[in-house]
Amino acid sequence: MLKKIMICVLGIFITFSFTGEIMAGDKGNWRKGKRSYRNVYKACFKRGAVEKAKPPISPDTKTQGQWKRVFDNKKFSAFGCKEEWEKLSEKDLLNIFTYLHDHAADSPTPAKCK
Secondary structure (H helix, E strand, O other): OHHHHHHHHHHHHHHHHHHHHHHHOOOOOHHHHHHHHHHHHHHHHHHOOOOOOOOOOOHHHOOHHHHHHHHHHOOOHHHOOHHHHHHOOHHHHHHHHHHHHHOOOOOOOOOOOO
């Protein structure tokens, strides 16, 4: 009887463990997003399209809802550097979105690009 109970408890534990991993799977990595976001402007600066390698828009210039609309509609014209933005993979875009969204003006940890 004790074996059956332990097997059931273990089965439930494993089920919840995998469910948590699956649900968290579609969230990007904000650290990689920060690096990718900066690299876009470094490449754009090397090409001579912008005057500074520093990103012109910091995460705290928009709210989380505004960042969501920008990335849902894929309207990156305000960012400039169109060629570099078009080269980004979906994973890079997800990481950049996570960085900008998680550090937006109305987030618990707003941040500016330094």
